[in-house]
Amino acid sequence: MRSRGVFSRTALVLGLVFLYVPILSMIVYSFNNSRLVTVWDAAHSPTLKWYGVLLSDGEVLDAAWLSLRVAICAATASAVLGTLAGMALARFGAFRGRSLLVGMTTAPIVMPEVISGLSLLLLFVALEQAIGWPRGMGAVTITLAHISFCMAYVTVVIQSRLAGFDESLEEAAQDLGARPAKVFWRITLPLILPGVLAGWLLAFTLSWDDLVISQFVAGPGSSTLPMVIFSKVRLGVSPDVNALATLMVSVVASGVVVATVWMRHRLRRRERDAQLAAAANL
Amino acid sequence: MEQREGRKLKPRWFRGRQVVAGIPILWLAVFFLIPFLIVLKISFSEARLAIPPYAPLFTWLHGLPVPRIHLSGYGYLFTDPLYLRSYLYSVMVAAVSTLFCLVIGYPMAYAIARAGDSWRSFLLMLIVLPFWTSFLLRVYAWIGLLQNDGLIDSLLLHLHLIKHPITLLQTDFSLYVGIVYSYLPFMILPLYANLEKHDTALLEAAADLGARPFTAFLRVTLPQSVPGIAAGSLLVFIPVVGEYVIPTLLGRTDQIMIGRMLSDEFFDNRDWPVASGVAILILLLLVVPIVLLQRVERKDLEVAEATDK
Numbered sequence: 001m002r003s004r005g006v007f008s009r010t011a012l013v014l015g016l017v018f019l020y021v022p023i024l025s026m027i028v029y030s031f032n033n034s035r036l037v038t039v040w041d042a043a044h045s046p047t048l049k050w051y052g053v054l055l056s057d058g059e060v061l062d063a064a065w066l067s068l069r070v071a072i073c074a075a076t077a078s079a080v081l082g083t084l085a086g087m088a089l090a091r092f093g094a095f096r097g098r099s100l101l102v103g104m105t106t107a108p109i110v111m112p113e114v115i116s117g118l119s120l121l122l123l124f125v126a127l128e129q130a131i132g133w134p135r136g137m138g139a140v141t142i143t144l145a146h147i148s149f150c151m152a153y154v155t156v157v158i159q160s161r162l163a164g165f166d167e168s169l170e171e172a173a174q175d176l177g178a179r180p181a182k183v184f185w186r187i188t189l190p191l192i193l194p195g196v197l198a199g200w201l202l203a204f205t206l207s208w209d210d211l212v213i214s215q216f217v218a219g220p221g222s223s224t225l226p227m228v229i230f231s232k233v234r235l236g237v238s239p240d241v242n243a244l245a246t247l248m249v250s251v252v253a254s255g256v257v258v259a260t261v262w263m264r265h266r267l268r269r270r271e272r273d274a275q276l277a278a279a280a281n282l
Numbered sequence: 283m284e285q286r287e288g289r290k291l292k293p294r295w296f297r298g299r300q301v302v303a304g305i306p307i308l309w310l311a312v313f314f315l316i317p318f319l320i321v322l323k324i325s326f327s328e329a330r331l332a333i334p335p336y337a338p339l340f341t342w343l344h345g346l347p348v349p350r351i352h353l354s355g356y357g358y359l360f361t362d363p364l365y366l367r368s369y370l371y372s373v374m375v376a377a378v379s380t381l382f383c384l385v386i387g388y389p390m391a392y393a394i395a396r397a398g399d400s401w402r403s404f405l406l407m408l409i410v411l412p413f414w415t416s417f418l419l420r421v422y423a424w425i426g427l428l429q430n431d432g433l434i435d436s437l438l439l440h441l442h443l444i445k446h447p448i449t450l451l452q453t454d455f456s457l458y459v460g461i462v463y464s465y466l467p468f469m470i471l472p473l474y475a476n477l478e479k480h481d482t483a484l485l486e487a488a489a490d491l492g493a494r495p496f497t498a499f500l501r502v503t504l505p506q507s508v509p510g511i512a513a514g515s516l517l518v519f520i521p522v523v524g525e526y527v528i529p530t531l532l533g534r535t536d537q538i539m540i541g542r543m544l545s546d547e548f549f550d551n552r553d554w555p556v557a558s559g560v561a562i563l564i565l566l567l568l569v570v571p572i573v574l575l576q577r578v579e580r581k582d583l584e585v586a587e588a589t590d591k
Binding site: 104111155260 | 298313314315387394408409412415419420426516520521530544580
């Protein structure tokens with residue numbers, strides 16, 4: 001028993017090192033003065049030079065602004081659609097079209113991105129031929145494409161969140177005469193709100209991060225941030241990308257820290273409330 | 283009175299439900315299902331120099347549709363060994379990567395599942411955290427580590443493990459490193475979800491009956507974790523077959539994977555019928571794994587519901 005515990009723990013530590021060394025190496029080299037990633041220019045490092053290069057690069061800034069707008073729109077729309085789909089799958093029991101919905105919300109998650117990208121572009125081309133819309137590819141088509149694969153992830157998050165609650169609260173509200181819409185707004189939505197938020201964040205990240213699908217459905221002149229990064233790194237290592245990576249990792253890491261602290265705080269408050277309630281009952 | 287109210291309420295509720303389920307179904311039908319039908323259609327069309335670069339599937343003659351189905355797109359795919367080789371190469375890369383992910387991910391998931399309560403959520407967070415940072419940037423990081431005179435090369439030289447710099451980038455090695463690195467969490471999470479539910483009493487019983495730890499693992503833990511192994515393996519295998527970014531940045535230049543093939547046919551050769559044919563072939567290859575995955579997940583959900591009740 002003991003020997004296996006040691007083996008699996010060693011594997012865990014080595015695995016975590018494997019997961020984090022590349023990220024740490026980008027952070028360290030983002031402060032390196034040398035253009036060569038292989039050379040640590042100790043005399044002039046650490047330096048913020050590459051952050052300056054990055055933030056004065058108009059192409060990067062334009063792309064980041066486009067990615068931000070697309071990600072906010074796509075995350076919001078897919079949070080709404082994913083909540084509807086998750087509600088239907090978790091609460092409606094058997095209904096016509098259920099297996100179709102299940103298939104269409106699980107398949108995009110594993111579907112190779114080249115296929116989703118190709119099929120969506122061909123759809124947009126066919127639509128443009130048939131009804132004259134969308135006119136050319138750009139921010140609109142990128143957003144529509146992102147919504148379609150992000151909502152599948154939101155559906156999974158909402159569905160598992162709803163599966164964790166039994167329906168007794170909703171049934172009680174219904175018994176008291178609340179209409180289904182009111183039950184949803186007053187009972188269901190507040191319960192699943194953390195799930196909706198988590199789903200929104202996940203959708204935002206996926207959209208912000210997507211390269212392959214965007215590449216298919218983006219027109220000339222509309223490049224998202226991953227597309228700009230990809231064209232830079234295809235030519236080899238470029239130190240300003242390290243700076244960009246460091247900025248993005250810092251945002252994510254501080255977000256996770258804030259979320260963890262906030263959840264601990266909430267949990268502690270709930271425990272205290274429960275203790276007070278128990279004390280009051282005595 | 284009560285009955286009438288019930289009758290009045292029921293149709294409303296029903297209509298509301300239809301709307302709630304109908305909107306996402308409609309959306310996905312337009313943006314997920316119909317696109318595939320279009321891909322299928324174009325894969326049977328003839329390529330031509332025009333915008334869009336394919337001929338219509340039907341031509342109208344005296345008011346009647348005349349089908350013009352072309353199999354030339356598929357003809358290439360089956361006669362040109364280039365396509366067949368990249369098809370087989372992609373399947374092999376996906377299978378080997380899945381195996382590596384399983385071998386590395388299983389002990390990691392096991393260690394997390396057996397860790398103390400306070401550690402477990404922290405360790406899980408460490409596994410999930412890379413998900414939230416850019417996939418592209420994490421793959422890019424390996425270029426810096428693996429390139430000639432890169433960090434790993436210099437480290438090996440420094441330790442006198444190698445005498446001359448060795449080429450690590452754009453080899454099968456760097457491709458596997460990149461894929462395993464990116465997809466490892468997809469293997470660990472379903473495995474953890476499975477291993478965490480195991481009843482340790484069974485292992486104690488096995489020990490009481492004289493089984494050595496390793497035997498107990500082989501005969502108790504491993505068989506129970508088959509659904510987790512299946513889910514994790516499918517979650518890695520399916521997307522890796524069509525992977526585009528990692529092989530482009532880290533993989534060999536003399537042997538491309540099928541996802542890159544599709545992209546090149548589409549963007550460089552502008553041959554939409556062949557690109558669509560490649561997409562259909564990838565889908566045919568993946569249909570069985572995708573159906574299997576849905577079955578595994580559904581069974582998992584049913585088990586979870588059964589144990590909750």
